[in-house]
Amino acid sequence: MEExxxxxxxxxxxxxxxxxxxxxxxAGLFEEAARGMYALSGARLxxxxxxxxxxxxxxxxxxVLLVMFLEELLYFGEMENLGFDKFELRxxxxxxxxxxxxxxxxxxxxxxxxxxxxxxxxxxxxxxxxVKIVFDV
Amino acid sequence: xxxxxxxxxxxxxxxxxxKSFRDDMQVPVRIFATRSLLEAVMKDxxxxxxxxTATLPGLVGHVLVMPDMHQGYGFPIGGVAATRYPSGVxxxxxxxxxxxxxxxxxxxxxEIGEAEEYLNDLASALDYNCPSGVGKKGHLRLSVAELDQxxxxxxxxxxxxxxxxxxxxxxxxxxxRLEAADPGxxxxxxxxxxxxQLGTLGAGNHFIEVDLVDQIFDGRAASVMGLNEGxxxxxxxxxSRGFGHQICxxxxxxxxxxxxxxxxxLPDRELVCAPLDSPEGQDYLAAMRCAANYAFANRQVxxxxxxxxxxxxxxxxxKNWHLHQVYDIAHNMGKIETHxxxxxxxxxxxxxxxxxxxxxxxxxxxxxxYRPIGQPVxxxxxxxxxSWVLVGTExxxxxxxxxxxxxxxxxxxxxxxxxxVWGEDLRKSLQSSGIQVRAxxxxxxxxxxxxxxxxxxxVVSTVAGAGIARKVARLVPVAVxxx
Numbered sequence: 001m002e003e004x005x006x007x008x009x010x011x012x013x014x015x016x017x018x019x020x021x022x023x024x025x026x027a028g029l030f031e032e033a034a035r036g037m038y039a040l041s042g043a044r045l046x047x048x049x050x051x052x053x054x055x056x057x058x059x060x061x062x063x064v065l066l067v068m069f070l071e072e073l074l075y076f077g078e079m080e081n082l083g084f085d086k087f088e089l090r091x092x093x094x095x096x097x098x099x100x101x102x103x104x105x106x107x108x109x110x111x112x113x114x115x116x117x118x119x120x121x122x123x124x125x126x127x128x129x130x131v132k133i134v135f136d137v
Numbered sequence: 138x139x140x141x142x143x144x145x146x147x148x149x150x151x152x153x154x155x156k157s158f159r160d161d162m163q164v165p166v167r168i169f170a171t172r173s174l175l176e177a178v179m180k181d182x183x184x185x186x187x188x189x190t191a192t193l194p195g196l197v198g199h200v201l202v203m204p205d206m207h208q209g210y211g212f213p214i215g216g217v218a219a220t221r222y223p224s225g226v227x228x229x230x231x232x233x234x235x236x237x238x239x240x241x242x243x244x245x246x247x248e249i250g251e252a253e254e255y256l257n258d259l260a261s262a263l264d265y266n267c268p269s270g271v272g273k274k275g276h277l278r279l280s281v282a283e284l285d286q287x288x289x290x291x292x293x294x295x296x297x298x299x300x301x302x303x304x305x306x307x308x309x310x311x312x313x314r315l316e317a318a319d320p321g322x323x324x325x326x327x328x329x330x331x332x333x334q335l336g337t338l339g340a341g342n343h344f345i346e347v348d349l350v351d352q353i354f355d356g357r358a359a360s361v362m363g364l365n366e367g368x369x370x371x372x373x374x375x376x377s378r379g380f381g382h383q384i385c386x387x388x389x390x391x392x393x394x395x396x397x398x399x400x401x402x403l404p405d406r407e408l409v410c411a412p413l414d415s416p417e418g419q420d421y422l423a424a425m426r427c428a429a430n431y432a433f434a435n436r437q438v439x440x441x442x443x444x445x446x447x448x449x450x451x452x453x454x455x456k457n458w459h460l461h462q463v464y465d466i467a468h469n470m471g472k473i474e475t476h477x478x479x480x481x482x483x484x485x486x487x488x489x490x491x492x493x494x495x496x497x498x499x500x501x502x503x504x505x506x507y508r509p510i511g512q513p514v515x516x517x518x519x520x521x522x523x524s525w526v527l528v529g530t531e532x533x534x535x536x537x538x539x540x541x542x543x544x545x546x547x548x549x550x551x552x553x554x555x556x557x558v559w560g561e562d563l564r565k566s567l568q569s570s571g572i573q574v575r576a577x578x579x580x581x582x583x584x585x586x587x588x589x590x591x592x593x594x595x596v597v598s599t600v601a602g603a604g605i606a607r608k609v610a611r612l613v614p615v616a617v618x619x620x
Contacts, residue, residue: 010552012550012552012553013208013550013551014181014183014207014208014547014548014549014550015207015208015209015214015547015550015551016209016210016551017551017552041271042578042580061393063406064390064393067390068390071386075326075330078330078379079329079330108271109271109578109580109581110271110340110341110578110580110581110584111271111339111340111341111620113234113235113341113382114234114382114385114386115386116210116211116230116234116389116407117210117230117389117393117405117406117407117409118210118211118230118405118406118407119405119406119407120406120407134210136210136233136234136235136382137341137551
C-alpha cells in the first residue's frame with residue numbers, strides 16, 4: 001500500500017476527515033500533512049505570482065507543533081487567501097521554522113474548521129514515522 | 138471496543154454501558170436509541186468515545202448519548218455530559234470548535250400555493266442576500282471595539298443596530314446573550330477572524346432552508362408557536378464561524394498543559410479540560426460565552442437578510458410576507474444549569490456536543506407563552522428530507538439534563554458519500570422533487586447527501602418514545618441554500 005517513502009491517505013471517518021500521514025522524519029511528516037490537508041479541502045493554487053511567508057512556532061511536543069503548523073496554514077488561507085506548495089521546514093529543540101512558498105487560492109471546495117488532537121500520536125514505524133490527523137469540518 | 142453484549146437494556150429506547158465496563162469510567166453511559174439505531178452506530182467509534190467522555194473528572198449522573206450519535210473527535214456527536222460546578226471540569230472539545238452552532242426557525246403566514254411560482258426567485262434572493270461558502274465574508278466589517286460589543290451583547294447588539302426585534306430576542310435561548318462573556322479572554326487572532334464573518338453562513342452542513350409545515354402533531358403547541366399546516370417557514374443553521382473555531386483551537390492547545398498542571402489523566406488528548414474554578418477554566422468559559430454571543434448575533438443578522446429576501450421576492454405578491462421568530466437554539470454549548478440528580482438539585486456545567494437543550498414546561502427562562510408547552514426544539518434533517526419541531530418535556534428534565542437530539546446524524550463518511558453520490562445528480566434529483574437548490578460546491582453537496590444520514594424520523598420517534606421530547610410539527614423542504 002505504502003510504496004512511497006512519504007505520503008498521505010484519507011481514512012474513513014463518519015463525520016469529519018481523517019488522514020494518515022507517513023514520512024522518514026518530522027519535517028517530511030509536517031510537509032505531507034500540509035499537502036494532505038490541502039488535498040482534502042480541494043485547494044487549487046495560482047502560483048504565477050508567487051507569495052512566500054515564514055512561520056515560527058514552538059511547543060514542547062511534536063504533536064502540538066504539528067497542529068500549530070497546520071492551523072497557521074488554515075489561517076493564511078482564510079485571512080490572506082493564500083496556499084502553499086513548497087515547504088522548507090526546520091525542527092530544532094521544540095521550534096519549527098517554516099519557509100512557505102505558494103500563491104493565491106483559486107478555489108477551496110470545503111471548509112476545515114480546525115485541526116483536532118483526537119488520538120493524535122506520532123509513532124515510529126520500521127520505515128520512519130506515522131500519524132493520523134482528524135480535521136473538524 | 139464496545140459490543141452489543143456490553144450494553145444493558147433499560148427500555149426499547151434506552152441502553153446503558155455500566156461504569157464497570159472500564160476502570161477509568163467515573164459514571165455510566167446512557168444511550169437513547171432503538172436496537173436498530175444502536176446496531177448502526179456499532180460500525181463507528183461513537184460508543185468508545187462516549188466511554189472516554191465518561192472518564193472526565195467531576196461528572197455527575199450519566200454521560201448521555203442521543204440517537205443521532207455518530208463518531209466525532211473526543212466527545213461523540215450527540216453527547217451530553219454534566220460536571221459538578223465549580224469543582225468539576227470544563228472541556229472545550231466537549232463543546233466543539235463551532236461554539237453555539239444552532240438553529241433558528243422563522244415562520245410565515247404564506248401558504249405554499251401563494252408562493253409556489255416564486256420559490257425559484259426566493260431561493261436566488263436568499264442565496265444572494267445571505268453570504269455562504271468557504272471563508273466567505275459578510276456585509277459587515279466590524280472594528281475590534283464593535284466586535285467586543287457583539288461578544289458582550291450577542292443578539293442584543295444586533296437589535297441596537299436594527300437587525301432584530303424585541304420579539305426575536307425574547308424567542309432566543311438566553312435572550313441571545315450569555316452573561317459574563319469577557320472579550321479580554323479572546324485572542325487577537327480570533328478577533329481578526331471574527332471581524333468580517335458576522336452574518337455569514339459558512340460551509341459544511343450549514344444551510345438556510347425554506348420548508349413547508351407538512352404535518353402538525355401537537356395543535357396547541359403549534360398554535361402557540363404560530364405554525365400552520367401548509368405554510369412556509371425558514372430554518373437557519375450555522376454557528377460562530379472562524380471566531381468560535383479559533384477560540385476553541387486556542388483553548389484546546391492551552392489545556393494540553395492544564396491537564397498536566399492539574400494531574401488529570403485522559404484517554405484522548407482532545408478531551409483536555411480544566412477545573413471550572415481554575416483560572417484556565419474561568420478564562421475559557423468567559424471566551425466561550427463571547428463565541429456563543431457572536432453566534433446568536435450571526436443567526437440574527439442572517440435572519441434580517443432572510444427577511445429582506447422574502448420582502449424583495451414576495452412583497453405585493455402574497456398577502457403577508459413577514460417572518461416571525463419561533464425560536465433560536467444552540468446545539469454545541471456549555472451551560473451552567475441546575476438539575477435534579479438523585480433527588481438533589483445540583484449546579485452543573487452541561488456540555489452539549491451535537492445535542493439540543495430541551496427544557497420542559499414551567500422553566501422560567503422561557504418566553505411566557507412557551508412556559509406551558511415547554512421549550513421549542515429544532516431538529517433539522519438531512520438535505521431533502523424532513524425536519525422537526527419538538528418541545529422539551531418533564532422527562533428530558535429528569536433523565537437527560539434537559540437535552541435531546543439535534544439532527545439526523547451521519548452514518549456514511551464524507552469520502553464514501555462523494556464516491557457514492559455525484560453532486561450534480563443530487564441537485565437535479567432534488568430539483569425534480571420540487572426542491573430549489575443553491576450550493577457553493579457540488580462536492581460539498583454530495584457530502585451532505587441524504588444517504589449519508591440516518592432517517593431523522595427514526596431519530597425523532599426515538600426521543601419521543603423515550604419521553605425526552607414531544608413531536609409538534611414536521612417540516613419538508615422546498616428550497617435549500619448551502620455554502
